[in-house]
Each structure stands twice: as C-alpha cells, then as structure tokens.
Amino acid sequence: MPTYMSLIQLGNRDVQNAQELASIWGEMATEFDGYNAELVDSYAILGQHDFIVIFEAEDNEAGFKCALTLRRHGLESQTMEIVDTDDFSHLVDDI
Numbered sequence: 411m412p413t414y415m416s417l418i419q420l421g422n423r424d425v426q427n428a429q430e431l432a433s434i435w436g437e438m439a440t441e442f443d444g445y446n447a448e449l450v451d452s453y454a455i456l457g458q459h460d461f462i463v464i465f466e467a468e469d470n471e472a473g474f475k476c477a478l479t480l481r482r483h484g485l486e487s488q489t490m491e492i493v494d495t496d497d498f499s500h501l502v503d504d505i
Contacts, residue, residue, distance in 0.1 A: 411466040413450070413494070414473050416480055416487040418461040434483055438463075441479045445472040463487075 439449040447467035455462055463480070467473040470491075477489040493501070 411468060412470070412473060413464065413466050413492050414476065414489055415492050416463045416465075416477065416489040417459040418463060418480065419458075419486045420460050434485075438479055438483060442467075442476050445475045445479075447472045447476050464492075 435449070435452055442449050442465060445467065447465055450464045450466055452461060452463045454460065465473075465476055467476055473489070473491065477487065480487045480489070
C-alpha cells in the first residue's frame, strides 16, 4: 500500500482544546477506513506547519479522498506520497 504524509496547518480552524483536536483525528480515521486507508500516525510539529499525518491508502484514488477529507474538516494540508528510504535505495540501485 502506498504511504502518504500530509503537512497540516490549522489556518483559520478554531480548535478550542486538545480534546477537540483528538475528536477530529478520530473522525478522520473512521472516514479513512471507508476509503480502504489507514491513519498510521500523527504528530504535532514546530515550525511552519502544525501537524504531520501519515496514512496508507490502497491506491492514489484513496489517497486523494483522504486528502480531501482533511480539507473537509477545515485543515489546510499539503499531501504527498512518501517512500521508505530502504525502498528508495532499491529503486536507485535498479537504475
């Protein structure tokens, strides 16, 4: 399954407390399941972005649906497919 990460900025989203944010993650995880995807992990981060979400999706269509789910929950995000470093090194060796 392809792995994706989304860099998230809360932007104009007004999150009152950590419990509200946790409930958003729970809702998203449930919706991701409906797209044959899994919310693998999420982290709060310092810097230009507020959070990083890592998820696996069955295919690119499911990945797009998950990215749209983030947007629908009012989260500004930049989503991209990522490849494990070991897998990437095998790709380079094959060239």
